[in-house]
Amino acid sequence: MGGLAAAIGLRRVGFGVTVVERARVLDDAGAGISLAANGIRALDALGVGDAVRAASARQLTGGTRTPRGGLLAEMDGAALERALGAPIAGIPRSDLHAVLRAALAPGALVTGAEVTALDLADPARPRVAFGGTTLAADLVVAADGVGSRLRGRLFPTAPGHVHSGSTVLRAITERPVEVGGDFELTWGRGAEFGHLRFADGRVEWHAVLNAPAGVRYPDPLAEVRRRFGHWHDPIPALLAATAPKAVLHHDIAELRTPLPSFVSGRVALLGDAAHAMTPHLGQGDCQALEDAVTLAAALAGEPSIDAALHRYDAERRPRAQSVARAARRAGRMGEQLAHPVAVAARNAALRLAPAGATVRAILRHAAWVPPRLDPR
Template sequence: MGERAVVVGGGIGGLAAAIGLHRTGWEVTVLERADVLDDAGAGISLAANGIRALDALGVGPAVRAAGRGQYTGGTRTPRGSRLSRMDGAALERALGTPVVGIPRADLHRILRSALPASCLALGTEVTSVEDLEADLVVAADGLRSRIRAALFPGHPGPAYSGSTVLRAITAEPVSLDSDFELTWGAGEEFGHIAFADGRAEWHAVLGSPPGVRHRDPLAVLHRRFADWHRTVRYLLDATRPEDVLHHDIHELAEPLPSFVAGRVALLGDAAHAMPPHLGQGACQALEDAVTLAAELAAGPDRAAALARYDAARRPRTGAVARAARRAGRMGPQLTHPLARAARDTALRLAPSGATVRAILRHADWTPPSLVPRGYSDRSSTAGDSTQSAT
């Protein structure tokens, strides 16, 4: 088994992979092309599978402490009437943890704190894996992965989903009556995540041609959502214009033929970028990270371990990506009035357990053990001895 790994990309998936490999005895270097880690981003919801993966990496308790459980909320119409309710307590009973909302910046800092500072090399751009001296290369370089493009030159790469997203975190704490909420209009979605410090993240997903940008995006949103319910307008009012982020949503609509090529393993968005409609993108990257480290720890050799990683992750992530695509088409992307009316009626009539069962379908995942055969845990420097979720 090789002992030196290079992780290309210092995002959630790359840092998680580095933690898993470090905890199982690898010498790890994370190469991040950014010169400064500004922790840009808004917020994230982590379902039980993501939290369980973080538990396996030893950082779950820190994430729970920094985050806020999502117990209340659901889906509304633009006028504010309720379509469905989220039962976070039922999810916690079923899975042992609620969904957790946390600023991405906080999650990034927690992940980095679980690694020796010497692991992270900033301002390092990787253009070819041939230049990397390592027994294992983890390609966690995101949606527009250069490593993926080099390994699979015939793959079409990212495809525009038809939607763009604007998001921000409020400048100050806000008073909300729910932990997490979505509002669906005609091809539009507005949602929020409440954080432990009282602030909230909001996002607006809009149908749009790619590349459209606005001089004052917050003013555009104020006009677009002027007749939506009070919470939407309240969150926009609580936001500074300079804090609004705007990104087009792309996905890997055509699956890769493999997540592995020689000594290279692809992970996260580099392997399976998916639409955001199930909130599973980061959770799947975390699953990737734990599975990769566990398979390599189990041996007997790197090639066999990488083959098992590929066999485990491609079917799982492919199914979740397809489900996310369907969720978007049948949910916030609907524009026809009759189709929207039918959707809204179905949501209102659905039994209370239906939403819980839908979430369980993707969130009920148990991580493999990270302890290799004959290996005595040397992860005490990570600050937590948790090895796996139960």
Template sequence: MGGSAVVVGGGIGGPAAAIGLRRIGWEVTVVERAAVPADAGAGISLHANGLRALDVLGVGPAVRAAAPVHRGYPCPRWRLAGPDGRDRSRTRAGHTDRRHPRAVLHELLRTALPSGCLVTRAEVAFVDRSTAGRVRIPLDDAVLEADLVVAADGVGSRLRAQLLPRHPGPAYSGSTVVRAVTERPVDLATDFEPTWGKGAEFGHIAFTDGRAEWHAVLNSPPGVRYSDALDAMRRRFGTWHDPIPALLDATRPDTLLHHDVHELVTPVPAFTAGRIVLLGDAAHAMTPHLGQGACQALEDAAVLAAVLATGPTVESALTRYDAERRPRTRSVARAARPAGRMGQQLTHPVAVAVRNTALRLAPSRTTVHAVLQHADWTPPGLDRRHRTRRSPLNSRSSTCSWNVAPRCRPTGPAGSRPRP
């Protein structure tokens, strides 16, 4: 089964879904409202399940090559600490992930798509399902028609709101996050190190070039912003253990990102509606305390390609996707919420002391397992009969937008197309 698809959202899940669909012979256009990803200045850590999903999509080797080793060590060095620098837990976690600046992963995914497949500065506010067997997507000065629409437009998804008008939508988690990537290398003793205080966490992810991503997660009312965010972080974390002050000192003030953390506390009743499918945060936005948000979106993309490769119809394939992905993502989201409440969000002194004692007494492998157990996922395989001959990493010479598939071209005025 093949066809045409429009993917709404150019973050991580959207391009990954497009790669998977093209791999099984679909023509795909990705529509992104921004010129560049809004969180390109941050970092990302991909657990084993995310890497396995990328393998299914054919881009796993490129992602591994971009972060081949953990700064020269065979296993990532992991530590959970307190503000005074004392260990809560420490271990070598094994070959579980790769760490990148998020912009690198975005670039790898976009490079795997043909030139012209991604349309930026084009916003999709709603879709028209009135045409039998087809979906119409109005853009600024054109209309796309497709056999499938993938709504990967994030936690504030407009398409989810259209499809599920009674769903309450995202809720504020109680946490806000400030993050940045250092301008220069920093001497770090660990590859990944969260530090838990009362109602706050400061963590870093080491990159292979010596720089690092750091993130500060704080209990906060929604909407609070700082006139000088870096100065505010120095006042909040400047007395915490090394290398936290060094990470802040290696950061330019104009590079900080600040986002409130929202999640879908109420699970959506379905990931599909007709020929429209929700993917990534649009379907199951969760708190970041297990580091599984992007990984779950990549799993979504791999499963979507697999079910469409083998399903007799789009509708039957999407039914299978919904049946496989909703229980899995709901389980991970349910686990992420208490991980935050017992970690970064905990404030009561007695509760904090009990937690710290429990962590100190527990075997380090137990602590790591509690975080990494959700990376234990077996990916689906793509039927080789349905794969395109080209690897997505070698397909930039082909085209994938307005002139490749009659079923995916604009139906507006002759020669019209969305504004670049």
């Protein structure tokens, strides 16, 4: 998503862009996404905010519960909208990708082509080889994910991504399901179950477990039912409305050691390639969208590409790495917390927290205002 957003932003400020995607068929893998206000604002700056709003559901009600259904903290989405001027929105990832692809220039997206070489002999004109083609570019944007090969090439001594200690199973229900809130999290001991409602009434759910990397189950849905099927409503109904083949299973990885820079020469790292974080704040995709808008604005506003990349790194690296640290802390106090005494203490603290504490916690990360994207 970050790569598509960057392509839209760069085109918007006057650059010609080629997006290279190794997948031959865009099957839109992935379940759903909850976009905080900063992500919606970034999409507005890219000119696709209205289309995303039309395809998404506002998240106005919800909160955090115990496995038996006891309320720990309430989320007031309406208060957040009033404070931020933008909603929290739930949307299938496939729909969001479709909106972003539709905003690309015709022919800009090349599929089924893997980058096979990056020639940096001329620092001002890196050359990229893919699918039998070589292009010389003013700038290469590396948005190749948490396992980025280009990141390893640019920063060979930096530690790569590591397993966070958690694994996630997720799916979208086959049919609409009546749920009590638009967005909800349930915290157990070393486990989390969450759901978000889509505009068509279907629901995305995710189940996060403390587990070593590489653990897989012969029947993932049966395992989720075993672990979460006795938790409060509507969790059993969500699992009953899910097809076994719809369940996706991924280990959660992160860049625990921050990079020294998001830039090397005329190559800019973006999204998970630059700052892969755990999902506990729901900010990973939003930070990638912020990257895309900030990079485009810097290139439009600075006198040279080198100056623009310096500005991009200076503006994005401190914020994205700060959010990544906060997400890691949130996981340790949320889903990853397993000791019964610690879980009980956390739950008591949440129940005693003053009204509005959840809103203030979300505002801390979502109150970001994008720069204007003026053509060069």
